[in-house]
Amino acid sequence: MVLIWNSIQAAAVIRFATEVEEKSAQFYDDCAKRYSEVEETFLSFVRENKKNVTLVKRAYYGVISDALEACFSFKGLNVDEHFFETECDEKAALSDILKMSLEMENNIQDFYQRASALSESLMADLPRALKKVAEKRKERKHTLESLLDSVR
Amino acid sequence: MSVEKLKNFINGEWVDSESTEYGDVRNPAWDKLLCQVPMSTKAEVDRAVQAAKNAFPEWRNTPPVARARCLHRLRELLEENFDELSRVQTTEHGKTIDESRGETRRGIEMVEVATGIPSLMQGYNLEDIATDIDEYCIYQPLGVFGHIAPFNFPFMVPLWYLPFAIATGNTFIVKPSPRDPMSQVELFKLFDDAGIPPGVVSLVHGAADVANHLLEHPDIKGMTFVGSTPVGKIIYRKCGETGKRVIAQCGAKNYLVILPDVDLDSAVPSLMTSFFGNTGQRCLSGANAVVVGEDDAFFKRFVDTFVEAASKIRVGDGLDESVQMGPLQTGESKKRVIGFIEKGIEEGAKLLLDGRKLNLVGDVPETCFLNPTVFGNVTPRMTIGREEIFGPVANIMRAKDLDEAIEMIHSNPYGNAVSIYTSSGKMARRFQHDVMCGNVGINIGIVAPMAFFPFSGMKDSFFGTLHGQGRDAIRFFTESKIVIQRWF
Numbered sequence: 001m002v003l004i005w006n007s008i009q010a011a012a013v014i015r016f017a018t019e020v021e022e023k024s025a026q027f028y029d030d031c032a033k034r035y036s037e038v039e040e041t042f043l044s045f046v047r048e049n050k051k052n053v054t055l056v057k058r059a060y061y062g063v064i065s066d067a068l069e070a071c072f073s074f075k076g077l078n079v080d081e082h083f084f085e086t087e088c089d090e091k092a093a094l095s096d097i098l099k100m101s102l103e104m105e106n107n108i109q110d111f112y113q114r115a116s117a118l119s120e121s122l123m124a125d126l127p128r129a130l131k132k133v134a135e136k137r138k139e140r141k142h143t144l145e146s147l148l149d150s151v152r
Numbered sequence: 153m154s155v156e157k158l159k160n161f162i163n164g165e166w167v168d169s170e171s172t173e174y175g176d177v178r179n180p181a182w183d184k185l186l187c188q189v190p191m192s193t194k195a196e197v198d199r200a201v202q203a204a205k206n207a208f209p210e211w212r213n214t215p216p217v218a219r220a221r222c223l224h225r226l227r228e229l230l231e232e233n234f235d236e237l238s239r240v241q242t243t244e245h246g247k248t249i250d251e252s253r254g255e256t257r258r259g260i261e262m263v264e265v266a267t268g269i270p271s272l273m274q275g276y277n278l279e280d281i282a283t284d285i286d287e288y289c290i291y292q293p294l295g296v297f298g299h300i301a302p303f304n305f306p307f308m309v310p311l312w313y314l315p316f317a318i319a320t321g322n323t324f325i326v327k328p329s330p331r332d333p334m335s336q337v338e339l340f341k342l343f344d345d346a347g348i349p350p351g352v353v354s355l356v357h358g359a360a361d362v363a364n365h366l367l368e369h370p371d372i373k374g375m376t377f378v379g380s381t382p383v384g385k386i387i388y389r390k391c392g393e394t395g396k397r398v399i400a401q402c403g404a405k406n407y408l409v410i411l412p413d414v415d416l417d418s419a420v421p422s423l424m425t426s427f428f429g430n431t432g433q434r435c436l437s438g439a440n441a442v443v444v445g446e447d448d449a450f451f452k453r454f455v456d457t458f459v460e461a462a463s464k465i466r467v468g469d470g471l472d473e474s475v476q477m478g479p480l481q482t483g484e485s486k487k488r489v490i491g492f493i494e495k496g497i498e499e500g501a502k503l504l505l506d507g508r509k510l511n512l513v514g515d516v517p518e519t520c521f522l523n524p525t526v527f528g529n530v531t532p533r534m535t536i537g538r539e540e541i542f543g544p545v546a547n548i549m550r551a552k553d554l555d556e557a558i559e560m561i562h563s564n565p566y567g568n569a570v571s572i573y574t575s576s577g578k579m580a581r582r583f584q585h586d587v588m589c590g591n592v593g594i595n596i597g598i599v600a601p602m603a604f605f606p607f608s609g610m611k612d613s614f615f616g617t618l619h620g621q622g623r624d625a626i627r628f629f630t631e632s633k634i635v636i637q638r639w640f
Binding site for chain 1 (some may be wrong): 234248249250253254255257258261418419473474475476600
């Protein structure tokens with residue numbers, strides 16, 4: 001999947017968020033099959049990603065109206081900057097997978113934080129949903145760091 | 153390949169029109185024929201009115217709570233079909249997909265508010281107005297109402313009225329704009345599943361002839377209209393002559409007043425939405441930006457920021473999520489807007505950004521597209537400063553102080569919406585108090601009232617007494633009946 005949205009329309013931001021969740025879920029799902037040590041944790045991430053999509057979309061569809069300056073928000077948000085790789089060597093060590101996951105989560109958290117900050121002037125539900133997902137990604141990073149410590 | 157011909161929805165059934173005259177419905181972004189719409193006959197209007205009249209007694213006797221349940225089901229169906237409804241709007245109107253989703257959301261909000269009819273429709277009473285005598289005021293529905301819809305919000309505008317009309321026990325006939333009638337067709341497909349009985353709502357396609365017949369029909373109790381001021385005046389007069397209630401929400405020339413204490417970074421995205429949202433085709437669009445004060449540095453900064461932001465707006469097919477502004481709805485609309493741009497140049501306004509120089513996203517034909525245009529040195533007397541353009545053209549003006557800005561606003565015959573951008577509560581309060589305009593925004597670019605408030609309007613922007621939406625709509629669609637009782 002190519003993530004090249006370079007737009008500031010709310011619809012495009014929500015589409016990008018959906019793609020981010022789906023792409024990272026696919027990554028965790030694939031890795032869960034290969035690394036039994038992290039299977040349970042990674043599958044919980046997959047489930048959480050699905051909930052994140054629902055959360056963000058629900059907020060967007062709930063508040064999108066002509067009161068929401070949807071076409072001209074997210075000024076300066078370049079989603080290309082939040083592109084991340086999910087392709088990896090099938091024989092990669094678990095520690096490398098965890099490092100890659102951390103890098104990916106950093107990127108995703110940064111995207112949600114920026115999107116939330118840029119949409120602060122809009123109706124509250126949307127920035128709140130984006131912020132909530134950013135916080136979840138932060139917690140996920142802690143989990144990944146603990147796992148990485150345990151396999152080092 | 154044969155083109156789909158739209159059907160009318162009369163007495164709960166989709167029926168082919170008997171008309172031989174059809175109009176084309178086109179996708180303005182790709183200049184492609186989507187379907188054909190009938191110019192229905194007088195006999196078809198008569199059948200819709202008769203069906204609505206026949207359905208009225210049973211529907212008005214249906215308990216409000218049961219009518220509300222139908223609206224709850226309709227709301228659920230609208231949510232289930234949210235994306236498809238939005239996609240159709242973009243396809244036939246041209247607006248961006250975000251704008252269409254916003255329109256769908258606003259339409260649903262009307263239905264949501266109308267579901268509160270068991271509370272909203274309650275009357276009031278007083279015991280003992282005289283010894284042992286009580287008095288009640290009961291709100292009762294009147295019968296058949298009609299609606300003549302505009303092209304600019306093909307899904308939402310009929311919903312400013314329809315949910316309130318049927319929630320209060322009336323029956324309702326919609327004549328959509330022949331330019332983009334498909335959104336209403338999609339909406340009407342849901343009514344049967346919502347459990348709304350045959351005849352309670354009807355859809356009759358057509359143009360001026362259908363509108364005129366609705367206006368003249370003796371069995372119609374009231375009309376609602378959104379459109380231009382010249383047509384609104386005719387409708388208001390005709391309704392007066394035939395004794396109908398009327399809401400006619402009309403044209404606008406909206407001023408946005410910018411004080412030098414404003415945070416431009418926060419204000420400009422809002423201004424862009426206001427001036428260029430829906431490609432400027434709405435009665436709440438910003439038209440004239442008035443910069444207040446003699447601070448030349450601020451004025452220059454405002455102009456530079458505004459023009460730069462406008463020049464960056466991505467124009468193209470509204471279904472492309474990277475696009476921020478779609479086409480005008482027809483090639484004729486584009487020609488009309490170009491006519492205004494030429495008039496502006498001729499009358500001495502300074503062309504700061506020329507939207508005729510197209511810069512489009514994707515391989516779309518140029519037929520209906522214009523990029524944003526910005527004029528400087530505009531005065532309220534110029535044609536572009538005075539008349540409604542209904543396109544993506546912004547005028548920048550200057551006023552020495554707030555009083556002069558308000559005078560400029562009052563010199564215009566319209567009174568639909570105004571906004572002020574400032575960090576001063578005192579100035580904002582004075583503005584909202586003094587300005588003669590129906591909808592006032594304070595650091596808000598599009599003053600679109602929510603469903604639970606009336607959509608106001610003054611002067612040449614509104615003809616009638618009660619407005620659409622909110623409590624006004626409940627009162628419009630009901631008659632007060634007074635009961636004074638004594639028991640011996």
